[in-house]
Amino acid sequence: MKDVAARAxxxxxxxxxxxxxxxxVTPDTIQRVREAIDALGFRRNDSAxxxxxxxxxxxxxxxxxxxxxxxxxxxxxxxxxxxAHSTLLFTGSSAENAEREQELVLAFCARRVDxxxxxxxxxxxxxxxxxxxxxxxxxxxxxxxxGIDADVVLSxxxxxxxxxxxxxxxHGHRRIGFIGDELRIHTANERLRGYxxxxxxxxxxxxxxxxxxxxxxxxxxxxxxxxMLAGPEPVTALFAGNNRVTVTAVRVLVGELRPVALVGFDDxxxxxxxxxxxxxxxxxxxxLGRAAAKLLFRRLDGGSDKPRRIELPTRLIVRGSGExxxxx
Amino acid sequence: MKDVAARAxxxxxxxxxxxxxxxxVTPDTIQRVREAIDALGFRRNDSAxxxxxxxxxxxxxxxxxxxxxxxxxxxxxxxxxxxAHSTLLFTGSSAENAEREQELVLAFCARRVDxxxxxxxxxxxxxxxxxxxxxxxxxxxxxxxxGIDADVVLSxxxxxxxxxxxxxxxHGHRRIGFIGDELRIHTANERLRGYxxxxxxxxxxxxxxxxxxxxxxxxxxxxxxxxMLAGPEPVTALFAGNNRVTVTAVRVLVGELRPVALVGFDDxxxxxxxxxxxxxxxxxxxxLGRAAAKLLFRRLDGGSDKPRRIELPTRLIVRGSGExxxxx
DNA sequence: CTGAAAGCGCTTACAG
DNA sequence: CTGAAAGCGCTTACAG
Numbered sequence: 001m002k003d004v005a006a007r008a009x010x011x012x013x014x015x016x017x018x019x020x021x022x023x024x025v026t027p028d029t030i031q032r033v034r035e036a037i038d039a040l041g042f043r044r045n046d047s048a049x050x051x052x053x054x055x056x057x058x059x060x061x062x063x064x065x066x067x068x069x070x071x072x073x074x075x076x077x078x079x080x081x082x083x084a085h086s087t088l089l090f091t092g093s094s095a096e097n098a099e100r101e102q103e104l105v106l107a108f109c110a111r112r113v114d115x116x117x118x119x120x121x122x123x124x125x126x127x128x129x130x131x132x133x134x135x136x137x138x139x140x141x142x143x144x145x146x147g148i149d150a151d152v153v154l155s156x157x158x159x160x161x162x163x164x165x166x167x168x169x170x171h172g173h174r175r176i177g178f179i180g181d182e183l184r185i186h187t188a189n190e191r192l193r194g195y196x197x198x199x200x201x202x203x204x205x206x207x208x209x210x211x212x213x214x215x216x217x218x219x220x221x222x223x224x225x226x227x228m229l230a231g232p233e234p235v236t237a238l239f240a241g242n243n244r245v246t247v248t249a250v251r252v253l254v255g256e257l258r259p260v261a262l263v264g265f266d267d268x269x270x271x272x273x274x275x276x277x278x279x280x281x282x283x284x285x286x287x288l289g290r291a292a293a294k295l296l297f298r299r300l301d302g303g304s305d306k307p308r309r310i311e312l313p314t315r316l317i318v319r320g321s322g323e324x325x326x327x328x
Numbered sequence: 329m330k331d332v333a334a335r336a337x338x339x340x341x342x343x344x345x346x347x348x349x350x351x352x353v354t355p356d357t358i359q360r361v362r363e364a365i366d367a368l369g370f371r372r373n374d375s376a377x378x379x380x381x382x383x384x385x386x387x388x389x390x391x392x393x394x395x396x397x398x399x400x401x402x403x404x405x406x407x408x409x410x411x412a413h414s415t416l417l418f419t420g421s422s423a424e425n426a427e428r429e430q431e432l433v434l435a436f437c438a439r440r441v442d443x444x445x446x447x448x449x450x451x452x453x454x455x456x457x458x459x460x461x462x463x464x465x466x467x468x469x470x471x472x473x474x475g476i477d478a479d480v481v482l483s484x485x486x487x488x489x490x491x492x493x494x495x496x497x498x499h500g501h502r503r504i505g506f507i508g509d510e511l512r513i514h515t516a517n518e519r520l521r522g523y524x525x526x527x528x529x530x531x532x533x534x535x536x537x538x539x540x541x542x543x544x545x546x547x548x549x550x551x552x553x554x555x556m557l558a559g560p561e562p563v564t565a566l567f568a569g570n571n572r573v574t575v576t577a578v579r580v581l582v583g584e585l586r587p588v589a590l591v592g593f594d595d596x597x598x599x600x601x602x603x604x605x606x607x608x609x610x611x612x613x614x615x616l617g618r619a620a621a622k623l624l625f626r627r628l629d630g631g632s633d634k635p636r637r638i639e640l641p642t643r644l645i646v647r648g649s650g651e652x653x654x655x656x
Numbered sequence: 657c658t659g660a661a662a663g664c665g666c667t668t669a670c671a672g
Numbered sequence: 673c674t675g676a677a678a679g680c681g682c683t684t685a686c687a688g
Contacts, residue, residue, distance in 0.1 A: 001665060001666065002665085005675095010674075010675080011674060011675035011676070012665095012666085012667095012675075012676085013667085013668095013674070013675055013676085014673090014674060014675070016666075016667065017673095017674085019666095020667090024673055024674080025673070025674085026673065026674095029673080029674085041458045041461065041462065043437065043438065043458065043459070043462065044438060044665085044666080045379075045438070045440055045664090045665055045666065046435075046438040046439050046440070046666090047375055047378065047379055047384065047439055047440050047665085047666090048379055048664070048665035048666040048667090048680090049665080049666050049667070050375065050666090050680095051373075051375055051376055051379060051664095051665080051666070051667090051680050051681070051682090052665085052666055052667040052668075052679080052680050053666090053667070053668095053680085054680085056375065058418075058439075065404065066394075066400055066403050066404045066407060067400045067401040067403065067404035068400075069397060069400075069597070072394055072395045072396075072397075072400040073395040075394050075395065075419075076393065076394045076395035076421060079394060079419070079420065079421055083420075088418055088420070088435060088436070088439065089418065089419055089420065090386075090416055090417065090418055090419075091403075091407070091417055091418075091419045092407065092411075092416070092417065093404060093407060107374075107416060108416070109371065110371065110372060110373070110374040111374050111375055111386075111416065112373055112374070112375050130369045130371065131371070133369065134369060134371065247597070247598065250598075250601060251601065254601065268597075268598075269397070269575070269596075269597070269598075270575065270578075270596075270597075270598050270602070273578060273579065273582065273602055274598070274601055274602065275603055329681060329682065330681085333659095338658075338659080339658060339659035339660070340659075340660085340681095340682085340683095341658070341659055341660085341683085341684095342657090342658060342659070344682075344683065345657095345658090347682095348683090352657055352658080353657070353658080354657065354658095357657080357658085372681085372682080373680090373681055373682065374682090375681085375682090376664090376680070376681035376682040376683090377681080377682050377683070378664095378682090379664050379665070379666090379680095379681080379682070379683090380663075380664050380681085380682055380683040380684075381664085381682090381683070381684095382664085657688105658687105658688085659686105659687090659688085660686095660687090660688105661684105661685095661686090661687100662683105662684085662685090662686100663682100663683085663684080663685105664681105664682085664683085664684100665680105666679100666680085667678105667679085667680085668677105668678085668679080668680100669677095669678090669679105670675105670676095670677090670678100671674105671675090671676090671677100672673105672674085672675085672676105
């Protein structure tokens with residue numbers, strides 16, 4: 001910029017005016033400055049500009065896995081909202097690791113992002129308090145923050161699961177399995193709660209052998225389901241706690257002789273093309289991302305009432321697998 | 329930082345030393361500075377630091393769609409490599425729009441990212457020349473740059489398609505359809521070339537009615553395939569040019585009475601669970617992302633020989649749909 | 657072991 | 673209409 005000013009024979013401020021298209025510069029001067037800019041290949045350094053301005057016009061998104069089919073549309077939705085606000089997006093995957101989440105969040109804060117959208121991996125976010133106090137708006141999505149009172153946007157996990165399990169019960173099932181993610185994950189917990197509530201509401205007993213919580217690795221899910229299907233009183237239906245569990249369950253059930261009913265949490269591509277097509281509780285990934293980002297920008301624009309909790313409804317999509325009656 | 333220095337009764341430089349854990353500070357002084365830091369809730373501003381240092385320790389990733397099941401694992405791979413180099417990642421989706429690609433790329437450059445990984449939407453990247461001259465290393469991935477000579481990492485689209493089409497021919501097909509993406513997209517072109525080459529190599533004539541290039545929107549693909557299946561001499565097999573085309577083709581073929589063979593470019597989740605399971609030419613999205621990011625960091629570390637072109641092989645995965653014989 | 661000065665590349669607030 | 677000075681929050685190069 002100094003070089004441009006020198007070459008054009010003007011002051012720094014005038015170059016700044018031209019670059020920012022501020023009024024009050026003679027067409028003639030503009031011309032000279034533009035020539036110098038082109039000749040020197042000058043490109044404004046936005047980082048320096050933002051250092052002076054205060055805002056960085058960037059936000060950070062921390063989620064579990066950028067490649068997960070549930071989180072990638074959510075990311076895209078956040079990106080679109082950011083774009084509408086002329087804001088750039090840092091992204092990072094925590095890989096369901098609390099330490100890594102904190103690393104990413106603090107790295108983003110050190111870059112002075114204006115705000116954060118976080119899918120929590122950690123269950124303790126008190127480390128974020130100094131940042132929030134310093135003005136970094138933060139909205140949690142998919143799961144609530146731990147240990148602090150903060151904005152959160154999530155699906156109605158318990159309600160959705162209740163509906164799915166009630167659906168199975170309505171189709172005659174009494175022994176219904178539930179395979180979910182690790183218990184420390186909020187949504188896993190909520191869905192399990194929904195399962196228990198639905199069973200209780202129907203007056204059905206629950207055997208702890210019908211419940212299996214843990215990593216969603218295929219081997220673990222496969223073993224859990226196989227166990228539930230063995231023995232003299234096997235489950236006749238399964239509620240799968242998330243998309244990865246559902247997919248593995250489908251693979252296992254394909255090899256089963258007797259038909260087993262299945263309802264899964266999360267919709268997934270091609271669910272309708274499988275045989276039987278898979279009945280699911282769909283949640284709105286794009287809606288979650290969009291709502292979280294919009295709330296964030298509302299905060300950035302000064303909306304500072306007390307933390308909000310936005311819960312998005314889920315939707316039962318009937319396709320076939322959930323309507324299979326219990327084997328006699 | 330000034331406040332911290334004042335409160336601790338030391339100079340700025342000493343605070344800087346403590347923050348950066350540089351040697352040569354008395355434990356006693358460190359102690360005093362730390363206390364001041366905690367008391368004041370000081371958090372170093374990395375943007376300011378990087379302004380002085382030169383490097384921003386960030387890279388930009390521009391791709392077509394963050395939510396696409398092919399690009400999201402690619403992004404994740406780039407992210408992992410960036411993480412290994414203590415570098416933060418800006419991401420943005422071009423939505424297959426040249427203008428939007430340029431906007432994102434230039435916005436990232438204005439923030440002085442150290443480098444870029446770009447899945448081109450535009451076919452003219454001369455706008456990037458000043459940036460590259462200014463030292464922004466750039467690696468293109470999935471498709472080559474247009475109008476400039478730059479690093480690129482891609483799959484062997486033509487070769488993979490040749491193999492897939494040859495596979496259909498080997499199973500007795502003579503009239504084989506090809507539905508691909510818009511012709512201006514490099515990979516679409518390459519795959520079409522592979523199709524023609526495979527047909528020619530087998531001495532088979534190609535009717536232009538068997539070829540349809542255009543947007544991958546379901547309606548367009550559905551119409552194209554329906555047309556190919558109509559008339560007195562319908563195609564008996566289809567090569568689908570990418571994952572979105574394949575999925576729509578599967579939906580259409582499910583409703584067909586006679587069996588039609590199908591091979592698709594790109595593997596996709598659950599392809600093995602469909603009936604028939606879908607034979608595909610798989611490409612390595614993670615491998616592409618990783619190779620591109622690694623090449624980028626090699627450039628950032630000073631490797632500046634002439635631009636490289638890295639081509640990753642594809643892999644035919646036989647599952648059933650590609651082995652259906654022609655209807656008599 | 658410690659710190660004052662200069663500077664990274666911009667903008668703000670002011671004066672002419 | 674234009675520009676010199678000060679400053680954003682840090683680090684570098686140097687001196688003590």
